[in-house]
Amino acid sequence: MAKTKNTYTVTTRSESCKGCGLCIEYCKSGKLAFSKKLNKMGYFYAEPVQDKECTGCMSCTLVCPDLVIEVYDG
């Protein structure tokens, strides 16, 4: 039986994101991108891209200075 591929769900706390772009730079699969809208602090926050797949490498959560990104298993 072939091993089933793990899937991951990424969410971001848009109101505490300062738009530094580090997660976007270090995401290998292009799952994260800047939003079109501003948050309350006036930054273009990071948000997950719908049609890209997360590989679960957790690089984004390592580089994020503000603990914005949440990665769910499943």
Place this chain on the structure above:
Amino acid sequence: MNLKNKWPEYYKKDVISHYCPGCGHGIAHRLVSEVLEDLDIGGKAVLVNPAGCAVLAYLYFDFDVLESAHGRGTAMATGIKRANPDLFVISYQGDGDLAAIGTAETIHSANRGENITVIFINNAVYGMTGGQMAPTTLLGQKTTTSVAGRNPAFEGYPLHITDLLATLPGVVYAERTALDGPAGIVKTKKAITNAFQSQIDGLGYSIIEILSPCPTNWKKSPVDSFKWIKEEMTKEFPVGVLTDKRKKYKEEKIAV
């Protein structure tokens, strides 16, 4: 749906830090909180704040935090540790705090071999006051007080304070790491774990120098700041273990 990255237990929830976008302090705070949780010592941990950008760190850490006078973090940590040796004492300092105004306290507390851990954030400028030249500023680096770039004939050479401390017998563990990408951050966490463990074992002074980005004062984007650390800063300040006397001290039982 399991959350893979749990919020660190000793980091306050739902607080938006005052740090600039891309600041290394946020990462360093998170790593300290995570290691305290991993080693299960957050309940008896005391952190001494510096003067500098991290002066408001008590708003983010969910354990005891005390504020010290500018540069006197290790002196205060010495007092806390000697008065109550059961506590786990961390001194969190920047380069302006540890390597400029507090040099005497830093060197003497290291020489006494106090059983404390110092987290030294090196960003090569005075961050809070607006990017003036610090002792750790690189040669040729432009700051608001060295506008043509740091010239050794006029402003001297960058101070390698951790290399200096590593030569002292009281310093049991000294390592320099860089926040220059996911790999550097994992290594930094490992280094902090080693330093905290050597304090738990009662071996003496441990210091972790973290090369940390300051995008605002370097006038670079956060991504370019990470690259600048990797390409320029690690040339002047090579990363790696500077001294590791843990095994030797454990065998000789020089424990404080």
